[in-house]
Amino acid sequence: MTNMTKRFEEIEHTADIALRVWGKDLAELFANAAYGMASQLTDVEEVSPTHEEEIALEAEDTEILLVEWLSELLYLGERANRVHVEFDMQKVTEKELRAVARAGTVERYHTNIKAVTFNELEIVQTEKGYKTTVVFDV
Amino acid sequence: MASKEDFQRISEYIWEIPQDYRDDMRVPARLFANKELFDAAFGDRSVEQLINTSTLPGIVKYAMALPDFHQGYGFPIGGVVGIDPRSGVISPGGVGYDINCGVRLLASQLDQEQIEPFREDLMDALYQACPGGLGGDGRLRVSQRELENLLTEGAEWALKKGQARREDVEHTEEEGSISGADPSKVSSRAKERGLSQVGSLGSGNHFLELDVVQEVYDAQAADAFGLREHQVVVQIHCGSRGFGYQVCDDYVKSLQSAVQKYNIHLPDRQLVCAPIDSPEGKNYFGAMACAVNYAFVNRQVLAMGAREAFERVLAGKVDDFHLRQVYDVAHNIAKFENHTVDGREMELCIHRKGATRSFPPGHPEVPAAYREVGQPVLVPGSMGTASYVLVGQPKGMELTFGSSCHGAGRTMSRTEARNKVWGEDLRDEMQAGGIAVRAGSMRGFSEEAPIAYKDVSHVVETVHGLDIAHKVARLEPLGIIKG
Numbered sequence: 001m002t003n004m005t006k007r008f009e010e011i012e013h014t015a016d017i018a019l020r021v022w023g024k025d026l027a028e029l030f031a032n033a034a035y036g037m038a039s040q041l042t043d044v045e046e047v048s049p050t051h052e053e054e055i056a057l058e059a060e061d062t063e064i065l066l067v068e069w070l071s072e073l074l075y076l077g078e079r080a081n082r083v084h085v086e087f088d089m090q091k092v093t094e095k096e097l098r099a100v101a102r103a104g105t106v107e108r109y110h111t112n113i114k115a116v117t118f119n120e121l122e123i124v125q126t127e128k129g130y131k132t133t134v135v136f137d138v
Numbered sequence: 139m140a141s142k143e144d145f146q147r148i149s150e151y152i153w154e155i156p157q158d159y160r161d162d163m164r165v166p167a168r169l170f171a172n173k174e175l176f177d178a179a180f181g182d183r184s185v186e187q188l189i190n191t192s193t194l195p196g197i198v199k200y201a202m203a204l205p206d207f208h209q210g211y212g213f214p215i216g217g218v219v220g221i222d223p224r225s226g227v228i229s230p231g232g233v234g235y236d237i238n239c240g241v242r243l244l245a246s247q248l249d250q251e252q253i254e255p256f257r258e259d260l261m262d263a264l265y266q267a268c269p270g271g272l273g274g275d276g277r278l279r280v281s282q283r284e285l286e287n288l289l290t291e292g293a294e295w296a297l298k299k300g301q302a303r304r305e306d307v308e309h310t311e312e313e314g315s316i317s318g319a320d321p322s323k324v325s326s327r328a329k330e331r332g333l334s335q336v337g338s339l340g341s342g343n344h345f346l347e348l349d350v351v352q353e354v355y356d357a358q359a360a361d362a363f364g365l366r367e368h369q370v371v372v373q374i375h376c377g378s379r380g381f382g383y384q385v386c387d388d389y390v391k392s393l394q395s396a397v398q399k400y401n402i403h404l405p406d407r408q409l410v411c412a413p414i415d416s417p418e419g420k421n422y423f424g425a426m427a428c429a430v431n432y433a434f435v436n437r438q439v440l441a442m443g444a445r446e447a448f449e450r451v452l453a454g455k456v457d458d459f460h461l462r463q464v465y466d467v468a469h470n471i472a473k474f475e476n477h478t479v480d481g482r483e484m485e486l487c488i489h490r491k492g493a494t495r496s497f498p499p500g501h502p503e504v505p506a507a508y509r510e511v512g513q514p515v516l517v518p519g520s521m522g523t524a525s526y527v528l529v530g531q532p533k534g535m536e537l538t539f540g541s542s543c544h545g546a547g548r549t550m551s552r553t554e555a556r557n558k559v560w561g562e563d564l565r566d567e568m569q570a571g572g573i574a575v576r577a578g579s580m581r582g583f584s585e586e587a588p589i590a591y592k593d594v595s596h597v598v599e600t601v602h603g604l605d606i607a608h609k610v611a612r613l614e615p616l617g618i619i620k621g
Contacts, residue, residue: 012551014209015183063407064394071387075327079382110581111552112341114383115235118390118407119211135211136382137235138342138552 008036012116017113017136024129026062030069030097033121033134037070038083040136041113047085057097061071063121065138069097070116097134111138140185142177145169151604152537154200157231157306162193162405167201170538172600175205175592178252178549182209184216190405191219196226198486199621202538204493205600206547206592207219208228210234213406215492215548218541220477221414223487227402228419229411230426232489233472237386237426238433239344239377240311241494241516241544243527244461246448248453249368250350250616258479261574261617263447268346268440270339271578276379277337280299285332286321288595292431306438310466310503311495314434316473320424324595325388328425332381332432337439339363341578341621343586344376346444347518348574349525349613358528359511359610363464372444372461372611373525375518376621377470377520378433380473382621385429389422414487423472430471437466465505465514469544472598474548477539496530496542496607501605504530515607517598520546520591521583524569525613526598531604542607543597550590574617581618 007028008021019036023029027117037046055072059065073084082103119135145153153176167188169179175252179185186209194200199219220390226314246253253260269276270322276303281286288295291316296302307314321329339346351369354360356422365371378385389410395414396419397404404410412418415490445461451461472489479486497504497513504513517529523546534540550558561580564587577583601607 010553012182012553014184015215015548015549016211017552064391067391071391075331075384076561079330101152111577111585114342115387116551117211117235117412118231118394120408137211 006066007032008095013135016138018133020131021134022129022131026130027092029123029130029132030092031087031089033070034073034084034087034101035138037113038085039072040111041083042109044085047083047104048104049086049104051082052100052102055097055099055101059095062094063118064125065095065097067116067121068121069104072133073101074113074116078093081105113138140189142180146325150412151600163189164198165192165200167192169203169207170198170604171205172603175596175600182364184209184214187212187214187387188217190409191217191232192219192408193405193459194227194229194411195402196221198222203595204538204541204543206492206543206545208547208549210491212406213491214610216543217491218493218539219489220486221489223414223474223485226414226487228422228472228487229290229489230386230393230422231408231410232491233386233388233426234470234491235383236377236470237382237429238468239470240433240437240466241518242374242437243464243516244372244444244524245464246279246370246461247458248370248456250370252456253370256455257280257574257616260447260451261576261619262588263303263451264346264348264444265619267443267447268619269441270344270619271341274338276335277443279327279334281338282329283327285561288435289324289428289431290319292313292434293438294327294374296435301442302438306441306463307594310434310462311468313606314438314466316427316430316621318423319427319431321428322584323421323424324385324428328381328384328388330454333385335381336436337377337443338379339376339440339621340379341582343520343523346440346619347373347615348617349373349615351611352524352614353612356529356610362508362511363514363526363527363610364462370616373516373518374437374444376436376440378429381432385425393418393422426472428574429599431467434466438507439481454586460504465516469494475539477535486539490541494544495540495541496528496534497540498530498532498535515542517543517594518545519594520588521618522573523594524587526594526609527611527613528598528601528607529610531605531609534607537604538606540602546591546594546597548590552585555585555590556581558589559584573615577620579617586620
């Protein structure tokens, strides 16, 4: 289980939501991005996971993989009226991801995220690991 | 980052960055704004985004942003580009996720004082008949097969299903249906999301508003549109819901490889595109056209919901409770239109991202009833403030590919709005000011606070001053339904 400290922050964007996310490795970066997204959708502390889903994705590069991952969670969440709040990242490489995501029912949403964008999306390697900024269309 | 000094002032309302400002620009970039809006343009990344759009292959004339422009993703909101289909690209990022988000205006035959005793009941009935909120189901649930017909036929499908009147269809941009829609280019996931949401408002900045015509500026155009002072009207603002988001999402991802395949260099991945003439570009257009048609049907079905609410509350109490469709305009769309560039008429793929078509008097695509005065342009203000009805003018064809502003345009992030405004306070304030409010999420409500937006009157004065579109009427809200 990846450590779920909140390794993200909301940054200013005129119309949409932008999150800056960090992680010591790709697995943590992806988990933190997913947790950050969940925190925009609802009060994550109030969600008790009742369902889990296995997610396996492949993509041409890591940025596409990140968008695919977050989009998949949005899609799975929307159709079951749930939000994923726990992420067991089994494998995250530059082009491949395998994870188990756990979700619970949500009574009140803060906001609706239409999509995860590629807006200036770049995953940057730093001395301490990885960082990126994700813009969500709301 | 571009600064004010990089712009040349072409005229009172036109500011231009020359093509040589950046090596990758293919044409200049123009900002249409009064001095105040121009000065305020540099607080976010919208100018950079405008310049980025000038790098798209096949772009002609100049990249432009209308006075309600602000930061988006990829394109700025309020951005318009015209692209030569023979050499250029089509960009899902240039249309956006909410494909054919747009506005519909319905006019009643009633004065404000006639509905006043029933206003709260009417708001409750509208709230019930026009579902909003997150992921919510719509008025209709369609089968897979019906969905395919809906996607191909648009408003004509609604007409066959008894969900539209002939006049509604005639008074809709493109008559509520664009050709080239190809459901086989739409993912099963998009279709799945589309089945249950026909006739739903959604959330975010989408709304349904009960308004009164407060002031008429152009009597002739107002008369042609069937608008008069004190009249009660209804505005519906929404788009293609989860269906459109999924179509855009699918193609923004799948076209990433096309960018490499066709050796296109982009300053931002969200500008992802493919040659219009390529299989990838054609596939996107076929899928996008489906979403355009879906959104026209969505607003149409909601219009029927509004009619149902009016009938339920007002039948037997007033002489005439009917709602007549004034017009319906798209403001997130890419489509083929004929325009004159350097004295030569050519077909262009016009991308409007947060911009409204505004065709002038005499244009064949303006409905017959309005052709003498021009196309109605619907400009909703921020929540709780005035909205405007404009009419397209010939100058727009020359300056902006027949495009006008689509709203007030945000200036403040959602976080800042939320920190400054408490949703419940804002609701109480609006209700004390005589506006009835029905809202799903108070957080969402505070994010749409008027202080987060530009003053729509500045935006409208600019397009009026540019002679792109002229003011016809101002609407003031009586009641707001927020998804």
